[in-house]
Amino acid sequence: MGKVAKLVLLGTGLIGGSFSLALKRAGLVGEVVGVGRDLANLERALELGVVDTTSTDAVAAVQGADLVLLATPVGQMGRLMTAIAPSLPPQCIVTDGGSTKQDVVALYRECLPNHLAWCLPGHPIAGSDLSGAAAARYGLYEGRRVVLTPLVETRQEVVERLSALWRACGAEVFHMDAVEHDSIFAAVSHVPHLVAFAYMNALLDRRNVEACLDFAATGFRDFTRIAGSHPAMWRDIALANRDAVVGDLKSNIARLSELVALIEAGEVGPLTTYIERASNARVDWDARRKEH
Amino acid sequence: MGKVAKLVLLGTGLIGGSFSLALKRAGLVGEVVGVGRDLANLERALELGVVDTTSTDAVAAVQGADLVLLATPVGQMGRLMTAIAPSLPPQCIVTDGGSTKQDVVALYRECLPNHLAWCLPGHPIAGSDLSGAAAARYGLYEGRRVVLTPLVETRQEVVERLSALWRACGAEVFHMDAVEHDSIFAAVSHVPHLVAFAYMNALLDRRNVEACLDFAATGFRDFTRIAGSHPAMWRDIALANRDAVVGDLKSNIARLSELVALIEAGEVGPLTTYIERASNARVDWDARRKEH
Numbered sequence: 001m002g003k004v005a006k007l008v009l010l011g012t013g014l015i016g017g018s019f020s021l022a023l024k025r026a027g028l029v030g031e032v033v034g035v036g037r038d039l040a041n042l043e044r045a046l047e048l049g050v051v052d053t054t055s056t057d058a059v060a061a062v063q064g065a066d067l068v069l070l071a072t073p074v075g076q077m078g079r080l081m082t083a084i085a086p087s088l089p090p091q092c093i094v095t096d097g098g099s100t101k102q103d104v105v106a107l108y109r110e111c112l113p114n115h116l117a118w119c120l121p122g123h124p125i126a127g128s129d130l131s132g133a134a135a136a137r138y139g140l141y142e143g144r145r146v147v148l149t150p151l152v153e154t155r156q157e158v159v160e161r162l163s164a165l166w167r168a169c170g171a172e173v174f175h176m177d178a179v180e181h182d183s184i185f186a187a188v189s190h191v192p193h194l195v196a197f198a199y200m201n202a203l204l205d206r207r208n209v210e211a212c213l214d215f216a217a218t219g220f221r222d223f224t225r226i227a228g229s230h231p232a233m234w235r236d237i238a239l240a241n242r243d244a245v246v247g248d249l250k251s252n253i254a255r256l257s258e259l260v261a262l263i264e265a266g267e268v269g270p271l272t273t274y275i276e277r278a279s280n281a282r283v284d285w286d287a288r289r290k291e292h
Numbered sequence: 293m294g295k296v297a298k299l300v301l302l303g304t305g306l307i308g309g310s311f312s313l314a315l316k317r318a319g320l321v322g323e324v325v326g327v328g329r330d331l332a333n334l335e336r337a338l339e340l341g342v343v344d345t346t347s348t349d350a351v352a353a354v355q356g357a358d359l360v361l362l363a364t365p366v367g368q369m370g371r372l373m374t375a376i377a378p379s380l381p382p383q384c385i386v387t388d389g390g391s392t393k394q395d396v397v398a399l400y401r402e403c404l405p406n407h408l409a410w411c412l413p414g415h416p417i418a419g420s421d422l423s424g425a426a427a428a429r430y431g432l433y434e435g436r437r438v439v440l441t442p443l444v445e446t447r448q449e450v451v452e453r454l455s456a457l458w459r460a461c462g463a464e465v466f467h468m469d470a471v472e473h474d475s476i477f478a479a480v481s482h483v484p485h486l487v488a489f490a491y492m493n494a495l496l497d498r499r500n501v502e503a504c505l506d507f508a509a510t511g512f513r514d515f516t517r518i519a520g521s522h523p524a525m526w527r528d529i530a531l532a533n534r535d536a537v538v539g540d541l542k543s544n545i546a547r548l549s550e551l552v553a554l555i556e557a558g559e560v561g562p563l564t565t566y567i568e569r570a571s572n573a574r575v576d577w578d579a580r581r582k583e584h
Contacts (some may be wrong), residue, residue: 002449019318023561044493056441068314087487125507125509163449169333172395177549183500187495187504188495188504188512189509189511190412192511192512192515193511194548194551195487195491195515196436196515197567197570198547198550199484199487199546200569200570200573201547201566202540202544202546202547204570205571206475206543208472208476212476213573213577215437215476215480215481217417217481219481219484219517220484221578222517222518223487223518224484224577226511226514227570227571227573227574228578229571231345231564231567231568233561238555238563239555239558239560242558246555246556248494249548251497251553251554252496254489254494255491255497256487256541256545259486259489260541260545263530263531263534263537264534266350266534268531271530272523272524274493275489275527277496278488278489278491278492278493279519279520279521280506281492281495281496281520282517282520284518285508285516286513289513
């Protein structure tokens with residue numbers, strides 16, 4: 001597998017920093033440049049050996065690069081792609097770590113229209129509450145999954161090379177369509193967050209909310225853990241993956257309305273069937289997960 | 293504090309068995325009789341020292357008792373109360389461990405109308421996936437909460453005596469109205485379970501459900517943990533606490549519909565405010581919990 005001579009991280013935090021560390025340990029990268037706007041964070045990245053050099057200038061940094069990883073919030077990626085377009089070397093692979101993919105695909109098409117053969121959108125599934133270069137660590141991607149969503153224009157050799165690099169970080173690599181990616185992650189990640197936000201808002205509307213929060217126990221703790229997630233990040237994800245998310249939220253509303261009707265009517269048989277279907281599926285999921 | 297001469301457990305599982313063990317360790321109980329229908333379970337209770345004698349006959353067992361704890365599913369409590377009514381000693385305290393309270397209050401009124409001064413509904417908050425006498429253990433109630441919901445007829449000395457016994461088990465005791473109890477537990481326990489069941493059902497309706505379950509990660513795991521709960525138990529709770537639960541589910545539906553509208557309209561400001569309110573409240577709750 002070809003070594004990366006020069007890796008540029010546009011965004012030097014948990015995702016980018018941990019990618020750098022893993023490639024360094026695998027001996028698969030030469031120079032790593034960390035780009036960002038937060039000087040203290042860049043200084044820390046340098047001290048911790050996450051990167052070899054730092055820069056606040058993405059345009060200059062990408063010169064001579066053979067791999068660029070966009071590891072910022074998705075909201076900053078369009079601006080960065082547009083900025084680097086003129087100075088990007090012809091065969092430099094460009095990828096990203098965004099947790100939605102159709103919107104990022106649209107950015108590649110809009111901002112790097114002449115470079116699409118070398119663009120490969122990606123989503124390393126290694127969420128964490130931590131951020132910044134100090135959160136970067138060896139082994140973050142060990143046993144984790146990375147989804148790559150190639151464009152029709154993406155060269156097969158680019159897919160193979162980037163997949164091999166992620167595998168060298170310890171990750172399991174999956175290839176799928178961006179639409180399928182966004183559908184799956186709406187269902188199992190985005191919508192649970194949004195349902196948990198809605199639940200918290202309904203709870204906060206109650207007259208006795210303080211007593212409720214006082215008696216909330218382990219079921220509440222686990223169910224609402226994701227409701228404590230970063231607001232701006234989840235607002236952006238909800239808007240970026242709007243179609244899939246709205247469809248799933250409407251399904252949840254329909255299923256909740258059905259549940260209300262069953263309880264109001266005291267329909268013991270159908271209510272049992274409804275809960276059993278959910279419970280059995282959750283128990284099976286857990287059993288299969290523990291087999292692995 | 294007066295020692296209990298004869299405690300009768302109607303239902304010899306986690307809740308009743310652990311109450312017995314805690315009182316035995318505190319030296320606050322003489323004889324403990326375990327009543328049930330599952331002979332193997334009663335045998336185990338005896339072997340493990342959870343009870344001193346066993347019986348399948350509740351009517352005979354309560355003779356000479358000064359404390360009876362109903363620790364079966366709520367669905368069996370009415371039948372048991374009616375059965376023991378004729379043989380219950382005049383000043384025997386009767387309590388229960390049911391997780392809904394208005395419905396159990398109604399059972400006391402219906403089945404033990406001449407004994408209400410000695411009846412005190414209760415809810416030890418020590419849920420567990422485990423059941424049976426083998427699950428009973430010392431220390432289950434250490435640091436846990438017990439809510440007692442006195443009837444207007446309940447004598448003050450009964451409230452004081454039972455509160456003292458629960459405190460001797462290590463629990464923190466709260467007194468509140470049954471309506472308030474059911475409102476609080478609908479909000480922070482029952483509704484999260486029902487929302488999680490609805491979410492699982494919506495997920496199972498998807499064409500790509502297998503791929504979704506395959507990519508489900510830690511957020512999904514925690515959010516849906518309670519969806520794996522016992523179907524019959526949660527069906528009964530939903531029906532027993534129907535009014536409070538339905539009101540809260542409707543609030544959740546309203547808040548979800550509002551969220552759909554904000555996302556569809558791309559209302560960045562209000563969407564941010566919506567998520568921030570939820571996230572801040574959850575972060576604050578966690579911080580306060582960790583202080584204790």
